[in-house]
Amino acid sequence: MKKVLVTGFDPFGGESINPATESVKQLPDELLGVQIIKREIPTVFDCSLDVLYTLLDEEQPDAVICVGQAGGRPNITVERVAINQDDARIPDNEGAQPIDRTIFEDGPAAYFSTLPIKAMVRDMKAAFVPAAVSNTAGTFVCNHVMYGALHYAATKAPKLKAGFVHIPYLPMQTVDKPTMPSMSQDEIVKGLTALIKTVISVEEDVKETGGAVC
Template identity: 85%
Template sequence: MKKILVTGFDPFGGEAINPATESVKQLPDEILGVQILKREIPTVFDRSIDVLYGILKEEQPDVVICVGQAGGRPNITVERIAINQDDARIPDNDGKQPIDRSIFEEGPAAYFSTLPIKAMVRDMKEAGIPAAVSNTAGTFVCNHIMYGALHYAALHQPSLKAGFVHIPYLPMQTVDKPTMPSMSRDEIVKGLTTLIKTAIQVEEDVKETGGAVC
């Protein structure tokens, strides 16, 4: 049976929960005959990649989709690119705050997602889920783990498809942030389930607009 690894981060930045882990753990164990492996990753530079690599070596999935919180975004955003740079605005959960540091000194400047990102967005929209392509995964641990996953695939498992998805706050996180958008856990789970189905069914991404003016 094929396997898809889906990861979510633990809470960070003073939040009591992380919608990534809260949503990922609600995913079914099997989608379209493919086993769904659900794992939590620490919101920590370097250690997050160590944990991910341990799982990849043990489970050898066919696809890895990392999921993280993007507070302030109103929709589920599928990331296009990860850059070889850590530049932390806040400390991670181990108190580390790297600035202007390469993730892998020997790595390329960037990696593009190998997931069918535009087909994922199309299918989520058709399912009634607000979704968009994102052209920046930031420079915190989300970008760090996306770059790490793609670097692993490039070096050790070229057949491994990898990428990253950002999700909004849950409503309970915005009680004291009234201007911030949010999305229910059920809607996030529906969106993640939909994009996983797309990853299973679509080999070559669709070619349609998904860019931004600025």
């Protein structure tokens, strides 16, 4: 592996900051001898994949890890699956709010992440960062981009590993949300660094408990 692309989103939903982009910016430029490409993509359904696909075409990475904010989650969650459906609870940053819309008419109902998701969680926990497998990436732009990245890999770059990671709010975002969990940027960067190292070094995922009862 020579190159990993890591993306974060711009702020959305009335927030002035997005911990995804802010944390991705703080990642090192190289890990385990592998170049880390860090880029921002828009929280907009209809152009997010245009930007991502341009990056994938230009950079031709060995792996792409898209990172997004999941306000309300207490830990870093590695997504298992993306579904072929947009169903926006709120508008995106250009005011679009697709409901029950298929992302790719020629795509399957869902794609599973091709990253070693359970090994990523294991290694974040070993670094004392709260982490878990998630079985839903939602139906907003995060899911849209995860599905799109996996569709690109399936149709254009079969060797490309692709997946998505959700991170919590930063503490500054919860000043007016006192019941919401948060995580410091240093802790998020520590977790992302650990999981990227796993993606680089682990070829086959581990068999460990990572499911949910409901």
